[in-house]
Amino acid sequence: MVRGGAEYYVERYGATFDRSRAERHRIPVEDDWQIPWGGKGRPERGLEQMGSLGGGNHFIELQRSEQTGTLFVQVHTGSRGFGHGLATNYFELARGEHPELLKDIDLGYFTPESRHYRDYLNAVAAGGNYAILNRLVIFEQVSETFREVFGEELELVYEISHNLVQREWHPEFGDVWVHRKGATRAFPAGHPFLKGTRWEETGHPVLIPGSNKDWSYILRPLAGASRSGFSVNHGAGRRMSRGEATRTLSQREIDDEYREAGIVVNADGHVPLDEAAPCYKASEEVVAAVVGAGLAEVEHRLWPLASLKGVDELKRRKAKRAKQTRQGGKTSEHY
Secondary structure: OOOOOHHHHHHHHOOOOOHHHEOOOOOOOOOOOOOOOOOOOOHHHHHHOOOOOOOOOOEEEEEEEOOOOOEEEEEEOOOHHHHHHHHHHHHHHHHHHOOOOOOOHHHOOOOOOOOOHHHHHHHHHHHHHHHHHHHHHHHHHHHHHHHHHHOOOOOOOOEOOEOOEEEEEEOOOEEEEEEOOOEEEOOOOOOHHHOOOOOOOOOOOEEEOOOOOOOEEEEEEOHHHHHHOOEEEOOOOEOOOHHHHHHHOOHHHHHHHHHHOOOOOOOOOOOOHHHOHHHEOOHHHHHHHHHHOOOEEEEEEEEEEEEEOOOOHHHHHHHHHHHHHHHOOOOOOOO
């Protein structure tokens, strides 16, 4: 799973896969790299999470194109507990190398001289492969449902990652390591990496999702993307932290706002406050900045018809109890 990516998907599930539909169908992992099982991160958690969405801002969304009326299904998820566990274990190793310098564990680093340098790059690749496979497995599950319910086939448009460190070519700097955090790749027409692919003359698709109550976008990169390291943001971006949302937003007001907009919220009927629309920037303004900077152009503007998110009920209940304690009141709630 962690070495094969889409190749494992084809081998294990007997699926057909057009490799040109993926940014990277497999990221090479060195044969002698050993997965750091156990530790504080416990990456083995991910072994039972393949084909699952997870919580946070991950989603499966049915969308309709304003331009063509075409229905799209967008899946946003990643490497689940496997990738999170790898990151945690390597953060601990980085802190061990520079205990006097690192005041924040999230600012850890490995220099090329570090014995963990190559191992960490392999871990990033392994996490990327897991994420690729996870999204494709979910795509297969959604496709099967579409066939059963609608009698229609879904066609994969593009599979693309974010939050990776990869070796790439840049016209000014040559071969470089590109660190993308909160960003996704954006290769325009004519980029050497696209030679011989279906995207050679158009550039590959770029996905910028909005909140579950806002537009999402499919764009095509332009030559100006070289100024941003051939990268664009991978979403509208938050304007309110999860903690701030839980502390300041009113559950009743948010639920009413969604209800008045004609949005039906299932499960317990409550919108997750930390994923509610006010937590995110307006996607139209964000995309306008991308277009205005000459990084990409809009191909499709997509409105959400149905959005599926995973919610950690334990965390949600704890947050609710904490808010009640601060407000000095109590309520009853059925799950």
